[in-house]
Amino acid sequence: MTPQYPIRQYPIRRRLPLRGLGVLGLLLAVLGGLLGTAGPAQAVGYRYWSFWERDGGGWTYATQGPSFLRPEDGTVQGFRFAVSEDSQDSTKPRGDAGFAAICAGTPAKDGTKRVALVLDFGTSDDAPDGETPPKPRTACARVAEDATTADALAAVAGPLRYDGNALLCAIAGYPQTGCGEQVSSGSSGSSRSSGSSGSGERPATSPAADPTSTSASGGAEGDDSGPSLGLAAGLAAVALLGAAAVWQARRRRG
Incomplete structure (x- = not known):
């Protein structure tokens, strides 16, 4: 009699059902559509007082x-x-206007110095809601010899x-x-995207900081430079559906 040897069973790897492949393909298509229709990041700006110095006949942004x-x-x-x-x-x-014109009515005085200031309050397009910018004007500040620009401006x-961060508001x-x-x-x-005194990479014309530096408080709230909310929600939905499809395939295998 021919001896009977046990037949060794090898596990059979099942392929993912065609239905599962179809679901994954659909998910990839949806993901591609979301990425393809995502619009470019919207540029943002900041409404603030900038600080300048007159260098010869032109203006240069202050470095302090x-x-x-x-x-x-x-x-x-x-x-x-x-x-x-x-x-x-x-x-x-x-x-x-130059120094001679701005400070013509302010004579020199021992122990002091004169600083000519040009104050431009901007246009109506730059104004906050409900406010009207005053007309630009000049002023001549006579202050102590060791006074700063902030002292002259206050005078x-x-x-x-x-x-609270010493930003000039x-x-x-x-x-x-x-x-x-x-x-x-x-x-x-009327189209601001965040509240007043928001944090982030906003320019700081501060009496205690370099005006060209950025705030140390991190990324700005409401920043439009990242992916849109719709794209984030779409990616989350794709991930959820993908996990469900894999779970269903494994369940059928069991």
């Missing part, structure tokens, strides 16, 4: 904050309120307003509210 810079007698400096995407490309103060353009009381808020690129005052 108003409280650090101690201008010499005869210096011309400017502040401009505007919405800008980049502190280095901010709208410059308007007007070309002729009060009241000034600062936020208002000159001569303008604007009444808000401080370095984020707004959509090309939008008017």
Whole structure:
């Protein structure tokens, strides 16, 4: 009699059901559509007071904050309120009046210095909701020899307003509210995308900080530079459906 040997059984690997393949294919198609229709990130800017220095006949963005810079007698400096995407490309103060014209009525005095200031409150497009910008003006501040630009500004353009991070928010009381808020690129005052004194990479015309530096508080709330909410929700749905399809396939295998 022929001996009977046990037949060794090898596990058979089942293929994923065609229905599962169809579901995964559909999910990949949906994912591709979401990625393909995602729009470009919307540029954002910040509404704030920028700080400038007159260099010859033109304006250059200040490299020090108003409280650090101690201008010499005869210096011309400017502040401009505007919405800008980049502190280095901010709208410059308007007007070309020089020191002689601005400080003509302010004679020199021993133990003091004179600083000419150009104050440009911006346009109605840059103004916060419900506010009207004052007309640009100039002022001549006669201050102590060791005074900073912040001291000169306080002497002729009060009241000034600062936020908790020492960011310059208002000159001569303008604007009444808000401080370095984020707004959509090309939008008017009614289209801001975050609240006042928001954190993030907003330019800081601060009496205690370099105006070209960024805030140390991290990423801005409401930043539009990342993926859209719809795209994030779509990716989450694709992941969930994909997990369900794999679970169903394994369940049929068992």
